[in-house]
Amino acid sequence: MAVQDAGVPRLAGGGSGFSVLNDQRVRGVLFQVLLVIGVVSFAWWLISNTAANLRAQGIEFGFGILWNTAGFSINQTLIEYQENSTYGRVYVVGLLNTLLVAALGVVLATVLGFIVGIARLSNNWIIARAATVYIEVLRNIPLLLQIFIWYFAVLRLLPAKREALDLGPFGLLNIAGWYAPSPIFGEGFSVVVIALLLAILGCFAISSWARKRLAATGQPFPVFLASVGLIVAALVVSLLLVALIWGRPLTLEYPTLGNFGPRGGARLFPELMGLLLALSTYTASFIAEIVRAGILAVSRGQTEASYSLGLRSGPTLRLVIIPQAMRVIIPPLTSQYLNLTKNSSLAVAIAYPDLVSVFAGTALNQTGRAVEFILITMATYLMISLITSLFMNWYNARMALVER
Amino acid sequence: MGKMLLPIVAGAALGLTASVASAATLDEVKERGELVCGVSQGLPGFSNPDAQGAWSGIDVDVCRAIAAAIFGDDSKVSYTPLSAKERFTALQSGEVDLLSRNTTWTMSRDSELGLNFAGVNYYDGQGFMVRKDLGVNSATQLSGAAVCTNTGTTTELNVADYFRAQRMEYEVVAFEKADEVVAAYDAGRCDVYTTDASGLYAQRLKLANPGDHMVLPEIISKEPLGPAVRQGDDQWLDIVKWTLNALINAEEMGITSANVEEMKGSGDPAIARLLGVEGSFGEAIGLDNDWAAKAIAAVGNYSEMFERNVGPNTDLGIQRGLNALWRDGGILYAPPVR
Numbered sequence: 249m250a251v252q253d254a255g256v257p258r259l260a261g262g263g264s265g266f267s268v269l270n271d272q273r274v275r276g277v278l279f280q281v282l283l284v285i286g287v288v289s290f291a292w293w294l295i296s297n298t299a300a301n302l303r304a305q306g307i308e309f310g311f312g313i314l315w316n317t318a319g320f321s322i323n324q325t326l327i328e329y330q331e332n333s334t335y336g337r338v339y340v341v342g343l344l345n346t347l348l349v350a351a352l353g354v355v356l357a358t359v360l361g362f363i364v365g366i367a368r369l370s371n372n373w374i375i376a377r378a379a380t381v382y383i384e385v386l387r388n389i390p391l392l393l394q395i396f397i398w399y400f401a402v403l404r405l406l407p408a409k410r411e412a413l414d415l416g417p418f419g420l421l422n423i424a425g426w427y428a429p430s431p432i433f434g435e436g437f438s439v440v441v442i443a444l445l446l447a448i449l450g451c452f453a454i455s456s457w458a459r460k461r462l463a464a465t466g467q468p469f470p471v472f473l474a475s476v477g478l479i480v481a482a483l484v485v486s487l488l489l490v491a492l493i494w495g496r497p498l499t500l501e502y503p504t505l506g507n508f509g510p511r512g513g514a515r516l517f518p519e520l521m522g523l524l525l526a527l528s529t530y531t532a533s534f535i536a537e538i539v540r541a542g543i544l545a546v547s548r549g550q551t552e553a554s555y556s557l558g559l560r561s562g563p564t565l566r567l568v569i570i571p572q573a574m575r576v577i578i579p580p581l582t583s584q585y586l587n588l589t590k591n592s593s594l595a596v597a598i599a600y601p602d603l604v605s606v607f608a609g610t611a612l613n614q615t616g617r618a619v620e621f622i623l624i625t626m627a628t629y630l631m632i633s634l635i636t637s638l639f640m641n642w643y644n645a646r647m648a649l650v651e652r
Numbered sequence: 653m654g655k656m657l658l659p660i661v662a663g664a665a666l667g668l669t670a671s672v673a674s675a676a677t678l679d680e681v682k683e684r685g686e687l688v689c690g691v692s693q694g695l696p697g698f699s700n701p702d703a704q705g706a707w708s709g710i711d712v713d714v715c716r717a718i719a720a721a722i723f724g725d726d727s728k729v730s731y732t733p734l735s736a737k738e739r740f741t742a743l744q745s746g747e748v749d750l751l752s753r754n755t756t757w758t759m760s761r762d763s764e765l766g767l768n769f770a771g772v773n774y775y776d777g778q779g780f781m782v783r784k785d786l787g788v789n790s791a792t793q794l795s796g797a798a799v800c801t802n803t804g805t806t807t808e809l810n811v812a813d814y815f816r817a818q819r820m821e822y823e824v825v826a827f828e829k830a831d832e833v834v835a836a837y838d839a840g841r842c843d844v845y846t847t848d849a850s851g852l853y854a855q856r857l858k859l860a861n862p863g864d865h866m867v868l869p870e871i872i873s874k875e876p877l878g879p880a881v882r883q884g885d886d887q888w889l890d891i892v893k894w895t896l897n898a899l900i901n902a903e904e905m906g907i908t909s910a911n912v913e914e915m916k917g918s919g920d921p922a923i924a925r926l927l928g929v930e931g932s933f934g935e936a937i938g939l940d941n942d943w944a945a946k947a948i949a950a951v952g953n954y955s956e957m958f959e960r961n962v963g964p965n966t967d968l969g970i971q972r973g974l975n976a977l978w979r980d981g982g983i984l985y986a987p988p989v990r
Contacts, residue, residue, distance in 0.1 A: 302766075304884055305744060305766030305882060305883050305884055306766050306883050306884070307744070307764070307765070307766040319809050319812060319813070320808045320809055320812050320824070321808075321811075321812045321815075321822070321823075321824040322824070323798075323823045323824055323825060331812045331813075331816055400835065400839060403836065403839040403840070403841055404839055408840050409798070409840055409841075409843060423839070423840050423841055424798060424823075424841070506796060507796060508795075508796040508797045508798065508843055509796075509798075509843075511796065518841065519825070596803070596828045597827070597828060597829075597832065598827070598832070599800075599825045599826055599827045599832070599836065601826075605803065605826070605828070609737055609803050609804060609828065610737075610803045610804055610808060610826065612737075612804075613736070613737050613740065613803070613804030613805075614760075614804070614809065615760075615764065616740055616744075616760075616761070616764055616765035616766070618741050618744070
């Protein structure tokens with residue numbers, strides 16, 4: 249009513265007694281304009297104030313610094329890095345380390361979270377209680393503390409640097425990390441890789457054929473066993489073939505115990521182990537609750553219907569409950585993935601060289617370019633999070649109930 | 653409503669903009685009634701809180717001396733513990749008035765970071781600490797070692813330079829806080845702990861068995877540690893610089909916290925100038941003329957400061973060495989007050 253009262257007389261007769269401000273639409277526009285002015289002037293103030301302060305202290309602003317030589321060393325690098333590399337390269341090294349721990353963490357947390365979440369709904373009293381205790385303990389202790397506990401527990405449990413636990417074919421394990429044997433590929437190893445890729449393609453073909461056959465005839469096919477068999481067969485045959493033609497396709501370089509601990513081999517750093525364990529077990533406790541909520545959201549009738557059709561509890565969970573629960577699970581799961589990625593910045597506490605540690609930490613400190621480096625770091629985390637969200641939204645749309 | 657909002661927003665923007673132009677640091681400190689001093693998060697002998705939260709150390713004494721020079725009361729200091737990583741940003745942004753936190757004076761910090769170093773209160777150098785049972789007695793035998801250190805320090809760069817120059821392999825494990833560095837070294841993650849030699853003696857006290865560890869003889873860098881201030885306030889820089897100089901000159905002239913009052917009556921014109929009996933040197937830097945006398949009365953001369961915090965009779969047990977006065981074989985030399 250008010251809208252009409254305010255609007256109509258003004259249009260009709262010039263409305264001498266009414267202020268334009270009483271028009272709700274005008275006021276709506278006015279307030280929005282004011283808000284924009286407010287936000288823009290605040291941003292302008294922020295930028296000009298920063299610029300003025302930087303100028304007053306004789307600090308220049310610019311990103312050319314990224315091409316200067318860093319001069320410090322980083323222990324875990326996924327790409328070539330030397331002390332005389334640039335700050336730009338430090339950024340890439342740090343970013344890759346962040347992505348590594350985030351990707352591994354997401355996979356581990358998801359697997360563990362699903363197991364614990366389903367376990368909490370188990371009819372077995374002990375399993376259900378154990379899952380409850382796990383969830384309640386882990387999600388109620390601050391993550392930073394858990395990272396310290398894992399890291400220093402990992403450190404204290406493992407043998408000292410000049411000793412090592414001999415894992416036989418798996419290399420050596422001690423306080424400086426896990427030294428796995430590193431593969432040295434012989435001539436013709438590409439044949440094995442090609443065979444493996446073909447076998448994986450074959451697995452997809454089998455699974456699609458089996459699904460069609462199941463739909464057409466109702467005959468189930470042991471897809472999992474067939475796939476494993478295919479991959480193993482492809483590996484064995486190609487390896488034998490390569491061995492016959494070129495000789496050893498693959499030699500393993502084993503680490504040896506040197507003066508300052510093991511040398512050689514591929515190395516998994518204890519900082520990565522500690523951080524990964526802490527991040528994935530912590531996030532898994534939240535994912536478990538999300539999974540439980542998702543499963544409980546599927547009505548009991550679905551289970552009963554499935555049972556009455558003759559499906560046992562395994563296939564019921566896998567084929568009926570989980571696909572429907574996924575629609576409830578995926579959106580909050582995305583938040584957990586984002587949290588895990590952002591929480592990985594706590595790495596700095598235990599010397600894991602992630603983006604915050606080496607770029608927004610060491611590099612920032614050596615150069616003093618706080619504004620530029622923090623801006624780049626924030627933009628990077630934002631990009632990682634947005635890309636993760638985009639992917640999860642796409643996946644969610646695919647899993648959503650499609651109405652036909 | 654709408655008519656009122658616009659001026660408020662505009663006014664707020666203008667009002668905030670006005671705060672850009674900052675007042676002189678001395679005026680701010682006087683108005684606040686206390687000096688805000690950036691110190692370490694706990695380094696015995698340099699800046700370390702006791703169980704009651706009272707800070708002590710040679711860096712803390714610099715803060716106290718400056719507070720005494722300004723207010724005549726060395727308790728008017730509030731201490732802000734800063735990590736190595738946070739310290740310069742805290743100073744640049746005005747969170748602290750003065751950074752007195754075992755910080756090495758380097759060219760890039762003095763120029764690019766927009767800081768000014770006011771002098772040196774401890775001449776240090778980077779060293780290595782190892783376990784005795786490692787069987788190493790020289791840093792040249794450390795090829796292949798894992799080295800624990802702090803992020804954002806000159807030590808991180810020096811260790812990279814040293815191992816590269818010696819063509820030795822190494823692995824750096826860099827933590828943000830000194831306590832974690834010590835814990836990881838103590839747990840055996842690293843073979844070597846590196847930081848300034850004074851820091852090694854100080855941190856060794858925190859290890860489970862200090863006697864099992866030794867500091868190697870090599871000193872691989874020059875680390876002049878001193879207080880730093882923001883660039884662009886010359887008066888404030890002068891206050892910090894000359895307070896530190898006054899403490900060193902006081903040792904040279906034999907003025908101590910105990911005899912400072914009676915020395916005011918000494919006939920020596922150099923002493924009379926330093927203690928404000930002659931001339932108006934204090935006024936020239938915006939303080940009272942007896943600023944130096946007040947600082948010396950509060951913390952004593954440099955020698956007293958050294959002996960009390962890091963000297964041979966303390967847990968750290970460090971000899972004067974380089975930090976002795978120039979006439980005693982050290983390199984401590986303060987310009988004259990005249």
